[in-house]
Amino acid sequence: MTQRAEIRVTYRIETAGSPEAMAAKIASDQSTGTFTDLPGETEALKARYAARVISVTALPPTPAPALPQPGALAGTVYHRADAVIGYPLEAVGTDLAALMTITVGGVYAARGLSGIRVMDIDLPPDWACHPGPQFGVAGSRRLMGVAAGPMIASIIKPSLGLSPEETAEVVKTLCVAGVDFIKDDEKLMSPAYSPLEARVAAIMPVIRDHEQRTGKRVMYAFGISSADPDLMMRNHDCVVAAGGNAAVININSIGYGGMSFLRRRSALCLHAHRNGWDILTRHPALGMEFRAYQKIWRLLGVDQFQVNGIAAKYWEPDESFVKSFDDCLTPIFSADDRALPVVCSGQWGGQAPETYARTGQRLDLMYLGGGGIHGHPGGAAAGVAAIRQAWAAAEAGIPLEDYAKDHPELAQSLQKFRK
Known part of the structure; x- marks a missing residue:
């Protein structure tokens, strides 16, 4: 039989x-x-x-x-x-x-x-x-122009309340600071004070101008999520028409059907925010492990997956983050269906050595700093420099305190954020 x-x-x-x-x-x-x-x-x-x-x-x-x-x-x-x-x-x-x-x-x-x-x-x-990721790890690296090492990223702060023009100024600062990726906060979609079309119109000229001056095209992910698939596709088309290449997707809010609808028509790299997953997983005897949960979303087309990080500002234990990181990089059917793990939630560089060690010294990751960049005493440029220095120290096996002796940005970061 x-x-x-x-x-x-x-x-x-x-x-x-x-x-x-x-x-x-x-x-x-x-x-x-x-x-x-x-x-x-x-x-x-x-x-x-x-x-x-x-x-x-x-x-x-x-x-x-x-x-x-x-x-x-x-x-x-x-x-x-x-x-x-x-x-x-x-x-x-x-x-x-x-x-x-x-x-x-x-x-x-x-x-x-x-x-x-x-x-x-x-x-x-x-x-x-099922289509799986359109870009995944390799495509994300290609679009950001980062051939090796972690991709350093930031998020617009304050999360809510900035006008399109004010947001564009923050984007300009982050581009000059040297990030590889910038994203809308997951809570920012198309509010009255910052409609998506106006935000795209204000931000994309900054991205293009920076690329023309430096040769570096920073990836910007716009929040296009909507419970209405047709509206979400109009949001998608607005970003594509302006030359954008990425979007933030609140996957639990749009659902499986919305994600399937979007992925089969999408030209954008899809950055997944998993807000709402905690409902499924915070009780250890109920719900669903991330290992099972993320397979479905990867098959549906997630390219980049936020997974929190070491010493995150949220509830999730470090062990859970490490498993989630590994899950994203474990093929389901082939290496092409891996999703880029996005290390986030209260990251400022101080967690880089432990992140590097506990994830098997793998560098296929995006390291996303919000307050850890914007809140640096020396400004956003110093915040980005401090994170890059922390990762350089981690890869070299040098304690952060030693590396900070001749890297003032990292020294300032340690003084402010280390508890």
Whole structure:
């Protein structure tokens, strides 16, 4: 018998009952079965279309449930396990709506669970039908003209409130400072005080002028997100018509359909902001690991993926960042479907040595500084210089304090930002 093609999903299960029985229940409920035996659910039908439990790996139990369990008896032990369930490709196909409905959406509703988390999704080669990144790591380097080393980036600050003309002045300062990439804040799309068309019209002449004078074309990513795909495409076309080459996409806000619609028509490098992912992942026994989450968005066409950073200003632990960084650079089907990891969130250069060490001394990354550049005592140019010096020290294996002795920008940065 020919082995069937399968989508394999790893779930972290917590239950007062048997994890094996719960895994079997999920496999049944999410494919051919229901709460009772069915006359039409023949062995032949199940062999072809039913999900199956491939493995159940026990984890240490816990005396308290991860999720509230009304009526639970004192002394109940909650068993935990990682269960791998295989869903036949023939039953799911290669449509994302089907994948999320069958393997993810209904799982959280199962009775008897005190915790359920999607840890990974392993897709068969048939899923390579999705377009994936148009530019990815190599294309991002080419568009920025950075052949090697980290790509140094910044973000418009203040995040909100600047007029198009004021924003253009900040862009000019950052271009002169020597960044490779600048982006709109994810919260900046097309507000009344800074409509996208006016912002594009003000910023792109600055980008072109800098390129003509220096030969360096700084990549600028405009916020084009909209829940209306047609409006988002008009925003896209506005950027392209002005000679722009990148866009910030709030992926959770536009959804899978919006991203698919955009990618298949896009000429821009798509920089993904994952705001809202935290809803899916902050509870360790609920939601979805970034490893599973990011595969879907990469297949849909994300080129660059923000993943926070070491000692980030947000909640995420360093270990989670390191895993996210590695996930972005792990091919799904080929090296071309990797997304450029964007190290961000409170980065100022002081985290460069640990970032370099803990990510395997890999330099396929964008290092994004906001306040760490704009808030430098010597101004934005000194802020960019300090970050580049920090990365040079990290690559050379020289402690930042030693490197700072003859690099005043880094010395100022250490004095202000190191806590």
